[in-house]
Amino acid sequence: MSGAAAPPAIEVRDLRRVFRVRQGLFAPPREVVAVDGVSFRVPAGSVLGVVGESGCGKSTLARLILGLLPPSAGEVLVEGRRLAEMDRRARARLIQPVFQDPFASLNPRRRVRDIVAMPLVAQGDMPRAEIERRVAEVLERVGLSREQGDRFPAQLSGGQRQRVAIARALVLRPRVVVCDEPTSALDVSVQAQILNLLAELRRDLGLTYLFISHNLAVVEHVATEVAVMYLGRIVERAEAEALFAAPRHPYTRALLASVLTPEPGLGVPDVGLGDVMPDPANIPPGCRFHPRCPLAFARCPAEAPVPVATAAGIVECHLENTAAARAAA
Amino acid sequence: MSALLEVAGLHVRFGEVAAVRGASLVVARGETHCLVGESGCGKSVTALAVMGLLARGARRAAERLAFAGQDLRDLSDRAMSRLRGDRMAMIFQEPMTSLNPSYTIGSQMTEVLRRHRPGATRAQAVDRAVELLGRVGITAPGMRLGQYPHQLSGGLRQRVMIAMALMCEPELLIADEPTTALDVTVQAQILRLLAGLQRDLGLAILLITHDLGIVARVAHRVSVMYAGEVVESAPTAALFAAPRHPYTRGLLSCVPVPGKVRRDQPLGSIPGVVPRIPPGFAGCAFRDRCAHARAECSGDVPRRAAGPEHEFLCTLAPDWARAEPVAA
Numbered sequence: 001m002s003g004a005a006a007p008p009a010i011e012v013r014d015l016r017r018v019f020r021v022r023q024g025l026f027a028p029p030r031e032v033v034a035v036d037g038v039s040f041r042v043p044a045g046s047v048l049g050v051v052g053e054s055g056c057g058k059s060t061l062a063r064l065i066l067g068l069l070p071p072s073a074g075e076v077l078v079e080g081r082r083l084a085e086m087d088r089r090a091r092a093r094l095i096q097p098v099f100q101d102p103f104a105s106l107n108p109r110r111r112v113r114d115i116v117a118m119p120l121v122a123q124g125d126m127p128r129a130e131i132e133r134r135v136a137e138v139l140e141r142v143g144l145s146r147e148q149g150d151r152f153p154a155q156l157s158g159g160q161r162q163r164v165a166i167a168r169a170l171v172l173r174p175r176v177v178v179c180d181e182p183t184s185a186l187d188v189s190v191q192a193q194i195l196n197l198l199a200e201l202r203r204d205l206g207l208t209y210l211f212i213s214h215n216l217a218v219v220e221h222v223a224t225e226v227a228v229m230y231l232g233r234i235v236e237r238a239e240a241e242a243l244f245a246a247p248r249h250p251y252t253r254a255l256l257a258s259v260l261t262p263e264p265g266l267g268v269p270d271v272g273l274g275d276v277m278p279d280p281a282n283i284p285p286g287c288r289f290h291p292r293c294p295l296a297f298a299r300c301p302a303e304a305p306v307p308v309a310t311a312a313g314i315v316e317c318h319l320e321n322t323a324a325a326r327a328a329a
Numbered sequence: 330m331s332a333l334l335e336v337a338g339l340h341v342r343f344g345e346v347a348a349v350r351g352a353s354l355v356v357a358r359g360e361t362h363c364l365v366g367e368s369g370c371g372k373s374v375t376a377l378a379v380m381g382l383l384a385r386g387a388r389r390a391a392e393r394l395a396f397a398g399q400d401l402r403d404l405s406d407r408a409m410s411r412l413r414g415d416r417m418a419m420i421f422q423e424p425m426t427s428l429n430p431s432y433t434i435g436s437q438m439t440e441v442l443r444r445h446r447p448g449a450t451r452a453q454a455v456d457r458a459v460e461l462l463g464r465v466g467i468t469a470p471g472m473r474l475g476q477y478p479h480q481l482s483g484g485l486r487q488r489v490m491i492a493m494a495l496m497c498e499p500e501l502l503i504a505d506e507p508t509t510a511l512d513v514t515v516q517a518q519i520l521r522l523l524a525g526l527q528r529d530l531g532l533a534i535l536l537i538t539h540d541l542g543i544v545a546r547v548a549h550r551v552s553v554m555y556a557g558e559v560v561e562s563a564p565t566a567a568l569f570a571a572p573r574h575p576y577t578r579g580l581l582s583c584v585p586v587p588g589k590v591r592r593d594q595p596l597g598s599i600p601g602v603v604p605r606i607p608p609g610f611a612g613c614a615f616r617d618r619c620a621h622a623r624a625e626c627s628g629d630v631p632r633r634a635a636g637p638e639h640e641f642l643c644t645l646a647p648d649w650a651r652a653e654p655v656a657a
Contacts, residue, residue, distance in 0.1 A: 053512040054483075157602045158368075187367035187539060192583035192598035199595065214512065217542075221585035221592055244587050258517040260542030261586050264569045268520040268546050275468060277482045 007080030008041035009176050009208035010048070010065060015039070015074035017060055021281065032281045034060040036232035038074075042225070044175070047202065047209040049223030049240065051216055051255065055280050056229040058212045062180045065210060067091050079175055089123055096169035100181035103161060106153040112139070113149040116167045123172070134171055142167045142197060159190035163197070170201065178210045183218065195222060216259045220244050225313070228252045231278050231288045238313030248315045250295050287318065295319060333358045333501055333533045334379065334417075338392030341371070341378050341557075347608045348374045348387075350557035356501065361527060361534045363548035363565075365541065367580075369603045371557040372537045376503050379535075380419055381409040397500065415445040418494035422506040424486035428478040434489055435474030438462075441496040461492040465522055484515035491522065498530070505537045520547055541584055545569055550638075553577050556606050556614035563639035573633075573641040573650055575619045613644065621645060 017035040034057040042048045050058045063069040065076050067083045076083040078094050086094070096119075099105045106115055113135055120131045139149050142163040153161055162182065169177055179198065183191040199222060202209060213219050219226060220240060227237040228251065236249040247253045254271045272294040284291050290300035299318050307314040308321060334356040341349040349371040356362045364372045377383050379394065381401065394401045396417060401409070413419075421427050429437060438461075439454035449457075455474065462470030465488040478486055487507060494502055504523065508516035524547060526532055538544060544551055544565065551568045553561040553576065561574040572578045582597025601618040612627035613619070619626070625644045632640055635647045 053514060159602065187603075188541070188580060188583045189367060189599040190602070192596040193600075195585075196595040196598060216513070217585045217587055220587040221596065240592075254514060256587075258513040259587065260513075260517070260520075260540070260546050261589075262541040262545040262569060262581065262584055263586075264545040264565045266546060268517050268524060270521065271514050271517050273514050273518075275466065277484065 006044060007077070009044040009046075009079060010040075010042040010210060011077040011080075012038055012040050012065065013075050013077070015061070015064055015076065016072045017057075017064055017069065018072045030281050033232050033283060034280060035064060035071075036283075038232075038234055040227060040234065040237060042208055042210065044079075044208050045202075045206055046224040047211050047222055049219035049226040050210065050212045050229060051214065051219050051226060052229035053278065054214070055231075055278060057232040057280070058229050059180055061229070062097070062178050062210065062212055066095060066097050066178050068097075092119055092122070092174075093172050094174055095176040095178065096172065096174040098162070098165050098169050098177060098179045098182045101185050103153065103158075106161060106164060108153055110152070111149070112144070112151055112153070112156070112164050115153070115164060116149075116171055119168060119172045135167075138167045138171045141170070141201070157190070158186050159193055162186065162190075162194050166194075166197065166201070170205070173205075174207075176208045176210070178212075180212045181214065182211075184213065184215065191218070198222065216255060217261070228255065231280055231283055233288065233316065234314075235289065235316045236313065238310065238315075242312035248310060248320060249289075249317050250293050250319070251289050254292075254294075287316075331358050332356070333397055334535065335393055335395045336375070336379065336391065337394075338390075339375060339378060339394065340388075340390045341374050341383065342388045342608060343384075343386065345607055347606050347610065348557055349378065350606065350610075350614075352552075352554065352557065352559050354552045354559060354562065356533050356535050357550075358500070358533050359527065359531045360549040361524075361536055361547055362550045362552065363544040364535060364537045364552050364554060365539065365544050365580075366554035367539060367603055369605075370554040372554050373505055375554070376419065376505055376535065376537055380413055380417065380503065381406070382413075382419075411445070414441055414494075414499075415497045416499055417501040417503065418497070418499040419503040419505065420487070420490045420494050420507050422509050424483070424490040425478060427490060428486060430478055432477075433474065434458075434462075434476055434478065434481075438474070438489075438493050438496060441493055445497050457496060458492070461495050462489070464495075464526075465489075465492045466518070467492070483511055484519065487511065487515075487519055488522070491519075491526070495526070495530075499532070501533045501535065503535045503537070506539070507536070508543070509538075509540075516543075523547070541580060553580070556604060558614065558642060560615070560643070561641040563636070567636055567639045571635070571639075571650065573635045573639070573645075573647065574615075574643055575621050575645070576615050577641075578650070579618075613642075621649075 015035055015038045019032045020029045021032055022029050052058050064071050117131050117135045120126050144163050183194050211222055223240045226240050226243045227234045230251050236252045247256050254273050257269045258271045273292045276291045286301040286303050287305050290296040305316045305318045307316045332355045337353040339349050339352045352375055366372050378389050438458040442449050442454040459470045462473055467473055467488055508519050527534055548565045551565050552559045555576050561577045579599040599618050606614055613630045616622040616626040630642055632642050633647050634640055
């Protein structure tokens, strides 16, 4: 390791995941391409925000990176090590999830203390006293009291349950945490508490986050870099400030336009996406966004765009190609 | 502006939990009134109490509960169900739970009209359903009538619910978190649709939401609920320009606003959680979470006027906040 540059915390190479779904008892199965040729690197200590509408593949991407789903093609590396070559225990020490609904992901029959201890117990080689010490330490770190450690999940509020889920994710001292809609089920005042806690933990423990959310205002607040997904592909990726200040892809622009900030008098914007809804079982030819794109032209349905490098990241749009060509000429 | 829905001193109790404690609000004809608050604050229960849809075992009492001048308090169940779906209609967060999965869109839509207008023929009901599906922006409405709810996307289902609510030309539409389950892009479309319908049909809308962004963009008037009480009520511009209740101010500071909130700064937050209030609770319910709490907060809390039609429920003086801008 000495001398060599540190590997990125997460590296994803040409990742692809296909699901076969049956539409009816006798209908032939159809292929749903949930993640289609996704590549990126997340440097250690940063936060990659992933945004997109439901069905865009962002949760499938999270499960692939967590190793909860095997990819159909491509590979995932965490801290330079291939996920596919690691056993479950080694993986758990490196990367951990925090999901949307803590009530669904916490065992209702176990006390908070035991839920948080589970990953340590599963490692199989830690003395009891050490487990208790580590659990007490992490509960305090996420702002739960000793007494709350003795309760059952049903006796806690939504925000406290999400703190339990965060404690469980951190007890093995992982390097990477995948947060899939971690505050979507919470009230705004509690959401703010949890976002502040996540930010503080990242700073103090040097964590790297993959942060998935449909709430762009939240992603803007926490992410250092943002990837916009549409029907399985990353159509734009850029450093967060640049993306929000100057979105390039028409889809990114529409997403940003639909954020309703608490500013009276502005009304509800027309995002101009029309009525066609994206269907991952039926991906349009050419640019997959063209049926909804207000700027689509002849080339869009005919030919799939390739990613073009920009100052702050990449964009996958034919307009970008023509803009780049015009600039070069 | 004449009042269409008047609620004053509304109380709802479920056993030992006081869910609504003396809430008052007025929805004027043709306006959008937003009821905003966190989960458990009593906003949905208030709407259900107005519609006469509370669960068995709930106890409702009110000083005034009137729709278009008609007292709803002593109305029989039959009279109430004649009103519901006819002159006042309601839509919910998850349309799949309110649509019957085993009937087509068409049969569910026409049933509403034929139930409330016994003279209407089947053909008239179908015509009306097609017209409304077109009105809410659904393409090929004739074909949609034969489809089942599961064949539609979430956004389309919510449009169907809105169209169904409009079958009898209601004067009041109560919408309980109508866009919470939808993507932001679809949310914007549905909110634009509601605003357009209101303009064209003169509909009054009571919109229940937890999202201050929605409130700012669509409401004419806002009531902020906390622990069963309306703690602040004001015209939208006044509420956002000069919020007075510490809870309202806390909520506004919790929302990340792209370009406005410093990314390296923590968000504002309100410590603690919404309490459960037992019957007979006295004083301000927010005092345990409030940075300005004082001894008098455990006594009677006055309702103070902060401006034209702007009231808040607090022991602080109306001009207390002038010295303290909302933390961003």
